[in-house]
Amino acid sequence: MPKISLATVARALDAMLDGQMTAQARIAAHLVAVAEASGHDAAQVIETLEAIASTTVLDEFWITDEQGMAYLTNVRDATGALMPFRFNPNPAVQPQASKFYALLGSPIESDHVITQSAQVREIDQEIYKYVGVNGVDRKRIVQVGNALAFEEHDLQSGSYTSPVMTAVMAAFGEPDLLDFAFTDQLDEIRVVFEEILGKQIIVQARLVEHFVTGAEEAGWPTExxxxxxxxxVNSSPLDEIHVVSMPGDTVYSSLRSPLACETPAGLPGSDELSSLLDGTNKVVDQPTAPRASDGALYKYVTVAFANKPRFVQLSLPIDDGTLLSPRYNPASTGG
Known part of the structure; x- marks a missing residue:
């Protein structure tokens, strides 16, 4: 049985989170743009961000104005007040956060992203991971943050049963410590990656739900x-996004010309979506599997809207060279 270093596992998880958090930040940028365009004030936008963070694994939003002041955040101090924070370009002042200041110089028509490896946070010594993108309505930083604590909690509570991944998480912020520890438990690792990925995509689905709801309130046309x-989709790892009525036709789609088959019966994994249609479940998280049309590996996650008879489906291609793939071969990747 081929073996892989735990350092490789930690770096692979960090890279997977790079992509997922990029998608989350991208959608959040459009969500904030439409919310403010429709006249929502900061308190209303913060309420939306708090609702998303409280019902998903995403921990933090830090969304700034043109000067780098984070006036939209769900993070509060011990008194319940919003945590004040201004991004500073000087690494001597902010060794970690200063990296994201460059996003303030990005044109709104661009799709820039800055990722940061999971590391001990300078303000409280907790391990966090941050990803930021530029604003799409004005120059701003749109940053999302994940605490390592959510994976640790799930591991300890039994959601992910994996001694190997428990060891990886223990040194997630310092993967070099794991260079000389190896495992052959690839199936065990893949299960944990799959669960973490599913929860990350649910964040994206909830963000899409709020974006679409806000766009409709603002009167934006379907186009x-x-x-x-x-x-x-073009600026993140996602392949397709579909918003579909229950039951009914596609309402919105990332495809330029939505096909007639894009109904609940025509979507990938449609035979598993009946629990959404009848209200039994709110989420259908399908395991990574070959796509029927070409054998390419894909993961599909479908989430029901909270207050409308609709659902959003997101699809993600899975590269054969990643640990998520059952075709992964450590020998071919130098793992």
Whole structure:
């Protein structure tokens, strides 16, 4: 049985989170843009961000104005007040956060992203991972943050039963410590990666739900909403986004010309979506599997809207060279 270093596992997890958090930040940028365009004040936007963070694994939003002041965040101090924070370009002042200041110089038509490896956070010594993108309505930083604590909690509570991954998480912020520890438990690792990935995609689905709801409130035409979904797909690892009525036709899609078959019966994994249609489940998280049309590996996650008879399906291609793939071969990747 081939073996892989635990350092490789930690770096692979960090890379997977790079992509997923990029998608989350992208959608959040469009969500904030439409919310403010429709007249929502900061308190209303913060309420939305708090609702998303409280019901998903995403921990933090830090969304700034043109000067780098984070006026939209769900993070509060011990008194319950919003945590004040201004990004500073000087690494001597902010060794970690200063990296993201460059996003303030990005044009709104660009799709820049800055990722940061999971590391001990300078303000409290907790291990966090951050990813930021530029604003799409004005120059701003749109940053999302994940605490290592959510994976640790799930591991300890039994959601992910994996001694190997427990060891990886223990040194996640310092993967070099794991260079000389090896495992052959690839199936065990893959199960944990699959669960973490599913929860990350659920974050994206909830963000899409709020974006679409806000766009409709703002009176945006279907073409504009579809165009935004396409831009998100083109600048993130996601392959397709579909918003579908229950039961009914596609309402919005990242495809330029939605096909007639894009109904609940025509979507990938449609035979598993009946629990969404009848209200039994709110989420259908399908394991990574070959796509029927070409054998390429894909993961599909479908999430019901909270307050409308709709659901959003997101698809993610899975590269054969990643630990998520059952075709992964450590020998071919130098793992």
């Amino acid at each position: 504009e909403i579809n165009g935004r979904l396409l831009r998100i």
